[in-house]
Each structure stands twice: as structure tokens, then as C-alpha cells.
Amino acid sequence: MNRAVFFLGLVTCFVVTGCSSSTSPVEGDSNRTPVSIQLNWYPEVEHGGAYQASADGTYLNADLDVTIRAGGRETPVAPELLRGRSQFAITNADDVVLFRSQGADIVAVLAAMQNHPRCLLVREDSGVKGFEDLAGMTLQCQPGRAFLPFLRTRGYLDGVREVPYFNSIAAMVNDPKIAVQAYSVAEPLLAQQQGLEVRTLMVSDLGWNPYSSVLVTTGDMIRESPELVAKVVQATQTGWVNFLENPEQANSAILLANKHGMTAEALAFGSEQMRDLAYPDWRGSDTDPAAPVPPELQAKLGRMSPERWQTLVEQMSELELFDAGSIDPADCYTNEFLTTESSVAE
Structure with missing residues (x-):
């Protein structure tokens, strides 16, 4: 919705x-x-x-x-x-x-x-070093969040497949091409506990803050x-x-x-x-x-x-x-x- x-x-x-x-x-x-x-x-x-x-x-x-x-x-x-x-x-x-x-x-x-703690979380081995590298990724996200149209209008989600996010990073464990919406105060630790090396892309760095x-x-x-x-x-x-x-x-x-x-x-x-x-x-x-x-x-x-x-x-x-x-x-x-x-x- x-x-x-x-x-x-x-x-x-x-x-x-x-x-x-x-x-x-x-x-x-x-x-x-x-x-x-x-x-x-x-x-x-x-x-x-x-x-x-x-x-x-x-x-x-x-x-x-x-x-x-x-x-x-x-x-x-x-x-x-x-x-x-x-x-x-x-x-x-x-x-x-x-x-x-x-x-x-x-x-x-x-x-x-x-x-704002809003970020996108990607695996270190995903090849994504910044927002401009997201093409080809699948992003798990919650529809209706205002930061998403902000990213879309600036082209950062071109070539990105958007799918629902269910408050879990489990899909990242087996697939380096999965990115998830996240908060920098929580999900990076969850990834670490799963044995993943991740990169945190802060949306505030783009001006949405x-x-x-x-x-x-x-x-x-x-x-x-x-x-x-x-x-x-x-x-x-x-x-x-x-x-x-x-x-x-x-x-x-x-x-x-x-x-x-x-x-x-x-x-x-x-x-x-x-x-x-x-x-x-x-x-x-x-x-x-x-x-x-x-x-x-x-x-x-x-x-x-x-x-x-x-x-x-x-x-x-x-x-x-x-x-x-x-x-x-x-x-x-x-x-x-x-x-x-x-x-x-x-």
C-alpha cells in the first residue's frame, strides 16, 4: 500500500x-x-x-x-x-x-x-562501491518510503529491481546481488553476525536528510x-x-x-x-x-x-x-x- x-x-x-x-x-x-x-x-x-x-x-x-x-x-x-x-x-x-x-x-x-540513519546495505563482494553502481542489483525495500522516489528521480535506481522488504537481511546471505534498505544503527551489525562483510551507503550523503x-x-x-x-x-x-x-x-x-x-x-x-x-x-x-x-x-x-x-x-x-x-x-x-x-x- x-x-x-x-x-x-x-x-x-x-x-x-x-x-x-x-x-x-x-x-x-x-x-x-x-x-x-x-x-x-x-x-x-x-x-x-x-x-x-x-x-x-x-x-x-x-x-x-x-x-x-x-x-x-x-x-x-x-x-x-x-x-x-x-x-x-x-x-x-x-x-x-x-x-x-x-x-x-x-x-x-x-x-x-x-x-538520518537511512541507508542501503550491500555486500562488499557485490561490486557496489556507491549509489551509481546499483544497476543490476535487486533492492528489497518498503513501498511508499519517500527516499525511494528521491533515489529514482536522480537515476540511482535505474536498472534496479525493487521487491518487498520484510525486515530481514537473510536474502543477502546467499546472493551478493541483493541490497536492502536499512538503518545504519541496526542492520550492519545483523550482517556482521551472519558473517557478511557489507558496505553502508548513506542516503544522507546524497542530500536526502x-x-x-x-x-x-x-x-x-x-x-x-x-x-x-x-x-x-x-x-x-x-x-x-x-x-x-x-x-x-x-x-x-x-x-x-x-x-x-x-x-x-x-x-x-x-x-x-x-x-x-x-x-x-x-x-x-x-x-x-x-x-x-x-x-x-x-x-x-x-x-x-x-x-x-x-x-x-x-x-x-x-x-x-x-x-x-x-x-x-x-x-x-x-x-x-x-x-x-x-x-x-x-
Whole structure:
């Protein structure tokens, strides 16, 4: 099913038919405000900041009683927010643009990953050294993902056979001409465990780089409960800073929550990769992997730029995912609830 059509049908149910409910949580018997965060996938390191803030008491210290709701394939993130079943969610920036193009007032309030982990995984013995070498390969991919038309329009998938992807790299084991869509925080380790030497082709290197691990809420929440939004955003921001310094506590919680074959080794690998994605301007070839991230960079974690959102909206418009000029990039995000103080990690 085309992902854009899938979202459009779900969003239309709640926007057009008026079956949404209040998005403001109600105070419980305790002094803490109940809040639900909907994930866009099964619990993994891409959600580490929320699990860290829950596990180490950061949410509780902010007087928040947070429930993290696991997602899965085709999780209806926007409808869950519009119905008020969850007040916040974690998704990707390109999904925010799609939601808004379909009439859903979804707003990004924190972007943990500055670089997107989306990649294509190929075997070292495939003969593929870059995207320009993919002709003749079979690519396992999930239809409807926006990075695919981006690659097609630039000719990188010319001569490539596209087949469905079922969240497994098993086909690569016996066939060097198989490539798979992947996340750099997960599948490279799975390949290594299968005894494969692989090459990771990062789609962000081509210019397709939506923010990921993005915390979102609704415009109604921002207008009606700005103090609550600030609490959740800043606590989650602190959670991400702490997770990227020491992920063990959050990874233990993720391992308990994920019932889909997740392992401690995979989480340890993924959380290490996430640090590079969150702080791309800090980690270099001469950086000690064990060195702490400077406080001034920690304080900037989660911030978004107008230029990045402008580029993303223009790219998606060029791909004809919505009508040109129908989305204002400035409406897609806000930095107003993020803390800029270096004490964010304390």
C-alpha cells in the first residue's frame, strides 16, 4: 500500500469526520500529569531518549507520568495524536510534512538525530562501491518510503529491481546481488553476525536528510497546554543527552519492551551509532570515542533549522508528494520549548 495514501485515509477520518477528542491530558490522583508518547516503530534505540527519561526518573522529576506506547508496521501516528489517545509521538521529519499535507496539524518540537540513519546495505563482494553502481542489483525495500522516489528521480535506481522488504537481511546471505534498505544503527551489525562483510551507503550523503527521532505533538497541544509541552520537550531533551552519554539503563528498558527479537548487543551497537547521528559536527576521526560531548553541544541537541525544513519541503514537493506551495516549512516545527542551557544534562 502506498504510504501517503494510507496516511491520507487515516488522517481524513479524524480531520474531516470530526471524531477527534481533546488533546489535553487530565490531572490524575497524583500530582503528576499523565502523558502518552506514541512510537512510530517497535521500541529501539531511535526512541532511546524517551526510554532514558522514563527509566532514570527525569519525567517523574518533571511531574510527568509518562506512558510510552510501542508502535509497529504502519503505526497511525497522526490519528493517535488527533484523537488524543497520545499527546506526543516520535516519528521522522518527512512524515511530519506528509501529515501536514493531508490536513493534520502535527508539529515537530525536538529532533534528536541531525543526520538520518537511512541507508542501503550491500555486500562488499557485490561490486557496489556507491549509489551509481546499483544497476543490476535487486533492492528489497518498503513501498511508499519517500527516499525511494528521491533515489529514482536522480537515476540511482535505474536498472534496479525493487521487491518487498520484510525486515530481514537473510536474502543477502546467499546472493551478493541483493541490497536492502536499512538503518545504519541496526542492520550492519545483523550482517556482521551472519558473517557478511557489507558496505553502508548513506542516503544522507546524497542530500536526502530529514531529521529523525523527532518528538511531535499537535498544534492544539501547543496552543492549549504550552507549559506541559515545555515540560515534556525539555525532559525528553535531557533524556536524549543522558542516553547518548550512557545508554545502558534505557537499553535495558527497551529490551524489556521489544518482543521482536531485539538483543542487548544490537542495542549497544545502535546507541553507539546514534551518538554520531546526534552530534555530527563533533565526532571526527581524531575524536576519542569515550570522550564526553561538550556541554555547549549537548545544550543544542534537538534544535532544528529553517533551512533544513525548507529543503525537505522543496524536495518532497519536487517528488510530487503534495502540491507545490501547499506547505509552509515554518509551520512544521518550533524550537521554542527546547532549553538552551548547558545544565540540560545535569
